Structure formats: C-alpha cells, structure tokens
Amino acid sequence: MSCSRYWLALLCALPLALLGPAASFAQQPxxxxxxxxxxxxxxxxxxxxxxxxxxxxxxxxxxxxxxxxxxxxxxxxxxxxxxxxxxxxxxxxxxxxxxxxxxxxxxxxxxxxxxxxxxxxxxxxxxxxxxxxxxxxxxxxxxxxxxxxxxxxxxTPAAGAPTHAREMALGWLLAAAFGLALLVVLAARRRV
Missing domain, CATH: 2.60.40.10 (Immunoglobulins)
Known part of the structure; x- marks a missing residue:
C-alpha cells in the first residue's frame, strides 16, 4: 500500500475519532x-x-x-x-x-x-x-x-458525570493515539 493511501485513510478516520465522543455525549440518557x-x-x-x-x-x-x-x-x-x-x-x-x-x-x-x-x-x-x-x-x-x-x-451535574470538555479531550487523545500508531506503521514499512 502506498504512502498516499495511508494518509487518505488517516484523513477519513480522523473525523470519526473526533466526532465519536461528541456523539456519545449527545446520546447520554x-x-x-x-x-x-x-x-x-x-x-x-x-x-x-x-x-x-x-x-x-x-x-x-x-x-x-x-x-x-x-x-x-x-x-x-x-x-x-x-x-x-x-x-x-x-x-x-x-x-x-x-x-x-x-x-x-x-x-x-x-x-x-x-x-x-x-x-x-x-x-x-x-x-x-x-x-x-x-x-x-x-x-x-x-x-x-x-x-x-x-x-x-x-x-445540575451529577457526581462523576462526564462533561462535554472531558468527552472532547478524550476524542483528541484518541485521535492523537491513532495518528501516532499510523506514523509508526508508516515508519516500519519504509524500513522493511
């Protein structure tokens, strides 16, 4: 798989990683x-x-x-x-x-x-x-x-209830982890 396909996959997956926590917050009962x-x-x-x-x-x-x-x-x-x-x-x-x-x-x-x-x-x-x-x-x-x-x-916020800011921080953290994992895979493929 070429390098450009990896970047395309990253660009497609990034919005999902960022919007996932926001969607789960909106569906909280x-x-x-x-x-x-x-x-x-x-x-x-x-x-x-x-x-x-x-x-x-x-x-x-x-x-x-x-x-x-x-x-x-x-x-x-x-x-x-x-x-x-x-x-x-x-x-x-x-x-x-x-x-x-x-x-x-x-x-x-x-x-x-x-x-x-x-x-x-x-x-x-x-x-x-x-x-x-x-x-x-x-x-x-x-x-x-x-x-x-x-x-x-x-x-009134319930004790321990997730806040929107916490959910968004989790989304950014997951996106960064995904991006880092993708970079590690790209670097490993170049060395092989």
Whole structure:
C-alpha cells in the first residue's frame, strides 16, 4: 500500500475519532430528580410520572421517598411532562392546575436535571419559587410556541458525570493515539 493511501485513510478516520465522543455525549440518557414539599417545607409522598409530550406514553414512574425525592433514570434528553399524583397529609388531593393539568413541561438535558416542586394548601403543585431559577412561563425552548409555559428545571451535574470538555479531550487523545500508531506503521514499512 502506498504512502498516499495511508494518509487518505488517516484523513477519513480522523473525523470519526473526533466526532465519536461528541456523539456519545449527545446520546447520554437524562435523569430527573424531583423533590416535592408543602408550603412549610415538609416532604410529601406522591407518585411521579414522566410522560412524552402531547399525551405520549409514560416514560418512567417513581414514588417519592421519606425525604420527598424521586429519581427517574434512563429518560431521553428532550421535552417531557411531569405528572404528580397523591394527597396532602390532610387528605387534599394533589393537582396540577391550568396548562399543567397534562403534566408540568420540562426540558431534560443529558445527565441530571433537578425539579423542585411545592404543593400549596389547596393541593396545587407548582415549581418551588424558592429554588427554581426562572419563573414558569419565562423558560422557553427555542422554536416553542410563545404561549406554552415551561417549568424551569435547573440542570445540575451529577457526581462523576462526564462533561462535554472531558468527552472532547478524550476524542483528541484518541485521535492523537491513532495518528501516532499510523506514523509508526508508516515508519516500519519504509524500513522493511
């Protein structure tokens, strides 16, 4: 095989080595951590479901633990609806009023996303204004209808979760290793 064919092979393989880690980062599943508390800050028990948008299928289901937290894993990084079902300690049914009756709209990012919810005295479940960064209705996904409210689910990096910078560094390292291996093979073929 001639030297020019080796260089052609290197040029064809280099983009694959560089784009591989970026593609794996984009396909990383999302995790949603939901906390539910009443207006006084007490943890509440409830069933949490994540549904695909527009009445799609249920993607995950969990029950809050004693601290009022439920973790839903293996979700696609996309838009989803979060539904809450349960009762307050006094027996009042939890409900999601208005546009949120079909589920609170959130945008899940790859990795962990945290959603803090608060149940009002009348049972309505809303994003907790004390912890959520952007008020409901102001966080819009690009290209979404302007009148559609969105919950401000704040992305938080999970412990040990890969970051984009780490993934890209790995891509460059693999590309450099591949290039070095190709140069060693070329040098060995010239000596033979």
């Amino acid at each position: 999302a995790e949603l951590v939901v906390s539910l508390r009443d207006a006084r800050g007490h943890a509440l028990a409830a069933d949490i479901s994540v549904r695909a948008p527009a009445g799609g299928p249920v993607l995950a289901h969990a029950t809050t633990d004693a601290s009022g937290v439920a973790t839903l894993r293996g979700l696609p990084a996309s838009e989803a609806r979060v539904l809450v079902a349960g009762r307050m300690p006094d027996g009042t049914a939890l409900r999601q009023p208005g546009d949120d009756a079909g589920g609170l709209r959130v945008w899940l990012a790859a990795g962990a996303t945290r959603l803090d919810l608060r149940a009002e005295a009348d049972g309505s479940v809303v994003p907790d204004p004390a912890t959520m960064v952007v008020p409901e209705g102001l966080a819009e996904q690009p290209g979404a209808a302007a009148s559609t409210p969105a919950a401000a689910a704040a992305p």
